[in-house]
Amino acid sequence: MSSTIIVTIISLSLLAAVSAVILYFVAQKFHVNEDPRIDDVQAALPAANCGGCGFAGCRNFAEALVAAETFDGLNCPVGGSEVMKLIAGMLGKAADETEPLTAVLLCNGTPEFRPRTTRYDGVESCRIQHNLYIGETNCSYGCLGNGDCVKACKFGAIKIDNSTKLPVIDDSKCVACGACVKSCPRNLIELRKKEKKDRKIYVACSNCDKGAIAIKACKAACIACSKCLKVCEFGAITIEKNLAHIDAKKCKLCRKCVAECSTKSILEFNFPPRKPKVETESITING
Amino acid sequence: MMIRYKTSNTFPKGGIHPPEYKLTQNVPIKPLPIPKSVMIPISQHIGAVAAPVVAKGDYVKTGQLIASANGFVSSNIHSSVSGIVSKIDTIIDASGYRQNAIFIDVQGDEWVDSIDRSADVISKIELAPEQIIEKCKESGIVGLGGATFPSHVKLAVPKDKKCNTIIINGVECEPYLTSDHRLMLEKGEEILIGIAILMKALDVEKAMVGIESNKPDAVEHLKELAKRFPGISIHSLTVKYPQGAEKQLIKTLTGREVPSGKLPIDVNAVVHNVATAYAVYEAVQKNKPLIERVVTVTGKSLPAPGNYLVRIGSPVSSLIEAAGGLPDDTGKIVSGGPMMGKALQNTGVPASKGMSGIVLFRASESTRVEKIACIRCAKCVTACPMNLEPHLLATLSMKAMFERAEDEKVTDCIECGSCSYTCPAGRPSLDYIRLGKSTVMKMIRERNIK
Incomplete structure (x- = not known):
């Protein structure tokens, strides 16, 4: 009995020793010279593997950063300027200053503004519903509310509000990776410049129909009346395809357009209450 | 020795038998x-x-x-x-x-x-083939089976291809519908003249009309009338959905199989619906565009x-x-x-x-059943008339694996819905497959532009 154990131990040990020698030479022969900096850069990245940089994951991005001559067009939205500067220092290159971004939903079609005309009972997927027909309301541009963006967000920053049936984006969690932007079949999510105290002003509508049709489908639709365009002192507002758009780079957050908007389709968030002498009151929906 | 194959009168693979509910088959057409x-x-x-x-x-x-x-x-x-x-x-x-x-x-x-609004039946075809095609184009004739593909495009066969059989679709395999059935009973002669016009336009000698055997009166009626029309044969087919799909009907009637990604003309066939044949008759003989x-x-x-x-x-x-x-x-x-x-x-x-x-x-009839996980019964594979694997295509679309879906021929799907119909787990396979199909079609289009 004991001899069996001894024979087993000796034979297995021999096998292990021989394998170790073979593996040692194989490892020498097939050794891949990898830049050690790749590991360092990868360690500096946030390891979110979100794909926001356009690469498959943080490792691929690290390889690209090490191989790149300049950092033009390379940016980690999760880490932002801070991480990029750190990596630039490690690699002896210069990183551009990038502005942090945040995602906003360009639709405010709550059931109150946008009555439901049909009932969809198919698969819970915006993409599939979008392929089938214009959706449960008469607006062919608005949010379908099936939560493709919720599923796409790896940071848990989006959830559907049960009362408005619209996704709500949590600014503190959003890293602007752009996964939700790609997931939305109606292109309703825009990455905008992140302002101090998460202040935001934007046109929460994507309806490109003429005003009369848009307003019939949704009371909160932009009807391209160009009132906001006239009141803006900074030339931040443009109107294209029957739809106003505020350029976040030019906008100084003066809130004049919000007060002027005839359909209340321009929303403001995280501002202090207005002074009482201003008669028009702002509407705050979904937060 | 001549080998005689048993001619089957339905397509070989897949298909389902939904309840027919042809409630209106004895109700005459009313304006x-x-x-x-x-x-x-x-x-x-x-x-x-x-x-x-x-x-x-x-x-x-x-x-x-x-x-x-x-x-x-x-x-x-x-x-x-x-x-x-x-x-x-x-x-x-x-x-x-x-x-x-x-x-x-x-x-x-x-x-x-x-x-010409008179009720007279004009059987003499005076126009030349090119004029017939032009007339169809002018009159706005499209495929009336439901796909609404412009008919003049189907009639203008490319020079390197040749049509030798016209297939006329009187199958009406969808439950409930009886519009083609009634049309065949009430306008049988006009339809046959319409087919003769199509035969002249395409320069073919042979036309086959496929009608499912749940419409015996229409089969008998057209058989009787077809005796006066050389080259037109009427075929009674076993009832099975989706027999009225173009590729399935060609397989049933001629035994030819349209290869993946090809058109019926690649197997020398052109398919038109009976209602289209009637519309062609009205356009060519009566000068009436498609307005009803x-x-x-x-x-x-x-x-x-x-x-x-x-x-x-x-x-x-x-x-x-x-x-x-x-x-x-x-x-x-x-x-x-x-x-x-x-x-x-x-x-x-x-x-x-x-x-x-x-x-x-x-x-009560229109609500969807609750979906549960796939039970791997492969009923959808059996039901698929296109030899696809619907459960796989649905999963690939769900997981956004569109390249793989393309390899699995998602673009061959005819969207007949047999997979969803037959699924005991209530899985909406077709909803997912449609998404995969449209995405892959888009991918192919973008690739072709590049």
Whole structure:
């Protein structure tokens, strides 16, 4: 009995020793010279593997950063300027200053503004519903509310509000990776410049129909009346395809357009209450 | 020694047997009264949207061209009524999307003079093949089986290809629908002349009409009439859905299989619907453009289901009104058959060239069953008439693995819905497959541009 154990131990040990020698030479022969900096850069990245940089994951991005001559067009939205500067220092290159971004939903079609005309009972997927027909309301541009963006967000920053049936984006969690932007079949999510105290002003509508049709489908639709365009002192507002758009780079957050908007389709968030002498009151929906 | 193969009279693989519910098969076609106003969508066909040639305030006669074809794969649209064009505006049509339509307020019923409105059957074909194709193009004839592909495109066979058999689709395999059935019974002779016209246009000697055996009266009637038409044969086929699908019907009747990604013309066949043959007859012999079609209005709760000859652009509500009014328990209104049709947004949508039926479902019939996990029974694989693996394609689409879905031939799916119908787990496979198919089609288009 004991001899069996001894024979087993000796034979297995021999096998292990021989394998170790073979593996040692194989490892020498097939050794891949990898830049050690790749590991360092990868360690500096946030390891979110979100794909926001356009690469498959943080490792691929690290390889690209090490191989790149300049950092033009390379940016980690999760880490932002801070991480990029750190990596630039490690690699002896210069990183551009990038502005942090945040995602906003360009639709405010709550059931109150946008009555439901049909009932969809198919698969819970915006993409599939979008392929089938214009959706449960008469607006062919608005949010379908099936939560493709919720599923796409790896940071848990989006959830559907049960009362408005619209996704709500949590600014503190959003890293602007752009996964939700790609997931939305109606292109309703825009990455905008992140302002101090998460202040935001934007046109929460994507309806490109003429005003009369848009307003019939949704009371909160932009009807391209160009009132906001006239009141803006900074030339931040443009109107294209029957739809106003505020350029976040030019906008100084003066809130004049919000007060002027005839359909209340321009929303403001995280501002202090207005002074009482201003008669028009702002509407705050979904937060 | 000659080997005789047993000629099967249905396609070999897949298919399902949904309950037929042909409630209206004995109800004769009745013309629907002309509504007070019509909305004629400018895109009722596959291909480029037609361009309106009338403006607000114009007076148009019945049969007058109001929107002209925009390119080769496109189709003319004619006014189905006489009256004043009140506006050109967007509507939500039967497809569920917003598009432009020409609104006409009806005034009397004054037809364009060149249209022969007599009931005489003209059997002598005087036009030359090119003239026939031109006439089909002018008259805005599209495939009336539901796909609405412009017919003149199918008739203009490329030079390197040759058609030797015309297949006429009188299968009507969708449950509930009886519009083609009634048309074959009531306009049998006209349909056969229409087929003869198509044969002349394509220069072929042989035409095969496929009719499912649940319409024995239509088979007998056409067989009797076909004795006078050389080259046209009538075939009674075993009932099975989706026999009326182009590729399945070709396989059934000729034994030829259309290869993946190819068209029927690649196996020397061209398929037209019986209703299209009738429309071709009217266009060529009577000079009448496609301005009306037979629509079956049916449903178990509907007081008086029937088959109606409808002017294109009449609102669906007027059809339901004629059939006894909307029952209170209606849950879903489907345009087309219950298998491949599309639920309507509202009853205000206009009847279009591709609308073969309006089926009203009770709320209890129209709810989806709760879906559970796939139980791996492979019933969908057995049911798929295209030899695909629906469960796999659905999963690939769900997981966004579109390259793999392309390799698995998702683009061959004919969207017949047999997989979803047969699934004991209630899985909406077709919903996912459609998404995969459209995404892969888009990928292929983008690749071709590059």
